[in-house]
Amino acid sequence: MSREILSKRPFRLLKMLYEQGKPLTTYTLEMKQNELAKGLEISRQALNVHLRKLRDLRYIRTGRGFIDVTESGLRALGVSANPAFIFIKVSPVKRGEAYTRIGEFPIQRFFRVAGDMDAVLVVERENLEETLRKLAFVEGVQDTKSYITIQVIK
Numbered sequence: 001m002s003r004e005i006l007s008k009r010p011f012r013l014l015k016m017l018y019e020q021g022k023p024l025t026t027y028t029l030e031m032k033q034n035e036l037a038k039g040l041e042i043s044r045q046a047l048n049v050h051l052r053k054l055r056d057l058r059y060i061r062t063g064r065g066f067i068d069v070t071e072s073g074l075r076a077l078g079v080s081a082n083p084a085f086i087f088i089k090v091s092p093v094k095r096g097e098a099y100t101r102i103g104e105f106p107i108q109r110f111f112r113v114a115g116d117m118d119a120v121l122v123v124e125r126e127n128l129e130e131t132l133r134k135l136a137f138v139e140g141v142q143d144t145k146s147y148i149t150i151q152v153i154k
Contacts, residue, residue, distance in 0.1 A: 080125040094140025
């Protein structure tokens with residue numbers, strides 16, 4: 001359906017960018033810089049100085065209305081760019097309640113899946129232990145399996 005919206009050349013460009021790009025972990029903040037400066041209690045000019053330094057270090061990328069914290073920025077914060085995955089088996093009668101509770105956890109992504117397990121959580125490595133502890137108290141969670149990524153291959 002998306003291909004119908006794009007003409008041939010933009011579609012080819014988008015496909016090439018996707019195929020030749022490399023997956024990165026970023027955290028995007030959609031906030032105006034004056035709001036950010038106010039939250040930090042500094043002037044907009046001072047904020048721009050700090051943002052420029054972070055951009056030069058490649059810790060962030062900025063654009064109109066957004067700031068991305070890059071993988072390099074995550075590493076500088078001591079946050080792993082390689083996520084952990086938690087596969088969850090949930091009792092069918094408790095699924096709705098369990099999904100609601102789990103959705104409140106510090107997770108990156110939450111997928112419902114078909115197969116031997118019912119859901120997959122993507123969490124920051126640093127949050128794996130805390131998330132597993134919390135899952136132990138969610139009524140309806142029958143089983144979990146966790147996997148820690150060690151390297152991005154593609």
